[in-house]
Amino acid sequence: METRLVYLNPQQVQPDPKAVRHDPGDVAALAASIAAQGLLQPIGVVHMWGDTYRVVFGHRRLEAAKRLGLERIPCLLLEADPDELYVAQLVENLQRLDLNDLEQAEAMARLRQRVEREQPHLGAGELDELVGRQLGLSGRTVRRYLSLLELSPQVQALIRQGELTVTQAQHLLRIPNPVTRDEVAREAAEAGLSAAQIAQLAAFFAANPNLTLETALQALESGARPRRETPQPVEGKPERLVRIPLEEPEERVWEEEEVEGVPEAEEAADRARLRRIHSLDEMLDEVGRISRCFYEGDVERWAAADGQAPAKLRLLVRGLRATLEALERLFQEKGWSVA
Missing domain, CATH: 3.90.1530.10 (Conserved hypothetical protein from pyrococcus furiosus pfu- 392566-001, ParB domain)
Incomplete structure (x- = not known):
């Protein structure tokens, strides 16, 4: 040129x-x-x-x-x-x-069509790799963006408006029911759900396709774990979420899942949100880290630089409030004094 x-x-x-x-x-x-x-x-x-x-x-x-x-x-x-x-x-x-993410996906699809017309002998994976090389991206990243075009127009509109990211959207694709997928997308945009939380909701629906969104959200808040096998429905019984025993190897399947095609920093952040705490000492360490973010001024700096700060902080408040209420219930059940 x-x-x-x-x-x-x-x-x-x-x-x-x-x-x-x-x-x-x-x-x-x-x-x-x-x-x-x-x-x-x-x-x-x-x-x-x-x-x-x-x-x-x-x-x-x-x-x-x-x-x-x-x-x-x-x-x-x-x-x-x-x-x-x-x-x-x-x-x-x-x-x-x-x-925005959807414009990138549409542009990559157009470029991929051009390449396919010129080199019709290439397979799907080879096309993605060639498009990726022209853009300085991996073929895997190209595939992740192209998958956004499989979502409904309603979900694509949320992506176009910047209310959902490519990371969040890729987890929505794991929800088998398209109607439920759209419901989760709207909830994610309105409530500010993270990609990690959407991944967990997708796991619930993949394991229990007949769940309502309300039931899945309650399960997410309670810390229930999904199981990959779908239980046979029992006629006349209310729906319930199947919990995974802690000793099962699949317990960590969602904690360690690699998120492909997203910036490394964002991927690391999602994995950090999914990491489990295994002792009270670790829990105290986490609380200490969160507290330091406030008294060292980090939260104020992050909020000033983040256009979605109100939604994310509301989500944080909800999580902290739910944690505090759960701790208070535990003290009451055990007869312990908080003082």
Whole structure:
């Protein structure tokens, strides 16, 4: 691909109707940054006809420049075939985090279709690996993103709006009933459930497909463990959750599960939430770590930097409150004094 730097009036540059990004979103902050510091990163364009160009990447920067009324902006004029341009567009957006998870999945699917047309002899896994190499990703990561397109339009809308992440969505796919899957997705978005909690709910429904969401949430809160075998239903008896005896090897299946295709830090965080505590001493250590997060100011810093802080902190309050109530019940049952 050949490129050269040119300076164009933003009005000469038309948007791409097939852009991988569906909506430029709010560009007010970007416009303010460009007004203060100038356009530091050129936008990519291709020549159409006369003095008309089409944007390849940098849609948000172009929109911000137009809103500011700039008359001249730096552009990279690209000369390449359509496939090369599409890959350049996708890679630039991925590297700049300009796409939400669903837009990334849709863009990868389009790129995969292009590759499949050119190389029809490749198998599914080989296609994923080739697409991944073009984007600097693993084939496994590509497959994880593509799996989002198997979800219902209602769940995809939550992903597009940023209310569910790819990590959370991949666990939803393990729920066999699509209606239940949608119910869990709505609950996750409204209650701020973590990917680890969704994984546990998915395990409950995989083991007990006839459970209601309310029953599964109660089981999650009580710490019940799922069992992979589905028990035979007994006519006339109410549904119940099957618990796994602690000595069974499958006890740790959900604690150690590898979450593929997600950033390492996020994967580690989910595994940390699933890690079991095996003694009162370990429990005291965990409580001490949580307390230090508050009195050392970590929680305030994290909350200031996290757009989903209210939902996550509400979830934390619910968890701490439930833990405290359970401890108080234990003291009452044992006749112990809290003082």
